Amino acid sequence: MYPLNDVSGQHLDFLSSLFVFSIGLVVLVIIILFIADVTQSKDAIRRNYPVIGRFRYVFSTLGEFFRQYFFAMDREEMPFNRAEREWVNKSSRGIDNTMAFGSTKNINPAGTPLFINCPFPTLDEHATISPKIKIGPYCREPYDASSVINISGMSYGALSKPAVRALSKGAKLAGCWMNTGEGGLSEHHLEGGCDIVMQIGTAKYGVRTQDGKLDDDKLRDIANLPQLKMFEIKMSQGAKPGKGGILPGAKVTAEIAKIRGIEAGKDSISPNRHPEVSNIKELLSFIQHIREVTGKPTGFKVVLGAYGWLENLCEETQQRGIECAPDFITIDSCDGGTGAAPMPLMDDVGLPIKESLPMVVDVLTKYGLRERIRIIASGKLITPSGVAWALCSGADFITSARGFMFSLGCIQALKCNKNTCPTGITTHDKRLQKGLNIEEKSVRVKNFAHKIHHGISLIAHSCGVKHPRELSRMHCRIVQSNGKSISLDNLYPKPEVLDKYK
Ligand SMILES: Cc1cc2nc3c(=O)[nH]c(=O)nc-3n(C[C@H](O)[C@H](O)[C@H](O)COP(=O)(O)O)c2cc1C
DSSP: OOOOHHHHHHHHHHHHHHHHHHHHHHHHHHHHHHHHHHHSSSOHHHHHHSTHHHHHHHHHHHHHIIIIIIIITTOSSSSOOOOHHHHHHHHHHHHHOOOSOOOOOOOOOOTTTEOOOOOOOOOOOGOOOOOOEEEOTEEEEEEEEESEEOOOOOOOOBOOHHHHHHHHHHHHHTTTTEGGGGGGGHHHHHOOOOOEEEETTTTTTSSOOSSSOHHHHHHHHTTSSSEEEEEEEOOOOTTTTTTTEEEEGOOHHHHHHHHTTSSSSEEEEEEESSOOOOSHHHHHHHHHHHHHHOOOOOOOOOOOOOOHHHHHHHHHHHHOGGGGSSSSSEEEEETOOOOOOOOHHHHHHSSOOOHHHHHHHHHHTTTTTTTTTTTEEESSSHHHHHHHHHHHHOSEEEEEEEEHHHTOOOOOOTTTTTTOOSSSOOOOHHHHHHTOOOHHHHHHHHHHHHHHHHHHHHHHHHHTTTSSSGOOOEEEEEOTTTOOEEHHHHHOOOOOOOGOOO
16 A cells, blocks of 8 residues: 555556456456356357357458458459459549559469450541440430440449449449449439439339339339430349349338338348249240330340350340340349359359350341340459450440449448448448548549540550450450460351341
């Protein structure tokens, strides 16, 4: 004990008591955890290694962050590596994204595309911008779309309100379209004034009757909006072919429930197929019906697995008359993104866009429908090289979901299914949404789209063509497993149009 007038001695006394108390508290907590661990029967590690076993879970969780920040190499993370994310990040912020010293990209792995530069590149003054492409020439209101890159379907629900608003404004600034995803159309999609493609998912959110059938009146009302340019029937999505949309109950707010026409707070699970579409004839009739009701181009989104059906679809289309064709087909890659999906479907089902895109282009060419049906490609096409490859392979348009998420500030935390997205993009937690500044992020969305156009133009001019839409298979070679590259037009020679469709 120290005398009352000895202040520093009293401090020391207090600190030593605090120290003893803290040690005691720690020991007490350890004892409680020890008892809790040895008496529980659900977790073998904690039962066999009480208290210490808990560190395994702490380190596994922290490992995610350590790997991303400290240990993962620039080109090794999945689904997107740091180099790709940084390219989008810098492009979106409008800061210098040139690189120094030399490429860190390994160009040896089989499948790597290499573009074939021309000895006489296109002079800047001879370069032109990519022309518009007409979609749905037989509709009452065809759509002349100009932007090569557009925003892929992501529902309001999977995305937060500020994310949808920033994308809508950004799409307007960029001059591209925004796809609503399967969660229906909200005022937030319309807010920026951009062109909208409405997706009709298997649950028909936003255009459904109470028992989940297509409601023509609602469809007509939506189609009357001038911003509404096209309708996309969702057959399947790369990350979960054969499974409907999944929105966990925590993300089904009252507003989202109202837009979708469902109950708030409960998991929103769509059927795994449009109940009324079980074969090609029904698919073509469904497309025709929506096109007639809306007067606007109508197509479908699919991830290719089996493909014989596509040839049957072309044959049936030719029999009905080419005006009955889908106005576009969106081909999604099996490694596409999602708000939430089961791992077996996400990892193991469907074909990658690298394989499916040239196949689809060739089937349409063979059946004389290549010009009639526009092709939209998606799946990790977030840098100029990916987009230019898709154009060479025959795509008319590219859409990206995660590329635009990165432009909004996504850090690939892989939490889209949790309502805890740290950047506010896929959460309805107001606190987390505060980080997403709509005006600033909308400019980033525009910058990203512009940098993609700039990058593909650089590749196009280097290949000696005037604009990116002139890129063709002869401009791209693909590295093979023996280290040599083969021209895309040798890998996928252009098929002859069948005699009866010439
Ligand atoms: C958060 C999130 C939500 C999505 N929601 C939908 C959807 O509602 N409908 C759909 O067809 N695809 C949806 N997708 C898939 C994307 O539209 C796209 O097809 C896929 O992610 C591939 O493009 P990417 O690699 O550029 O992301 C979603 C993807 C993400 C990341």
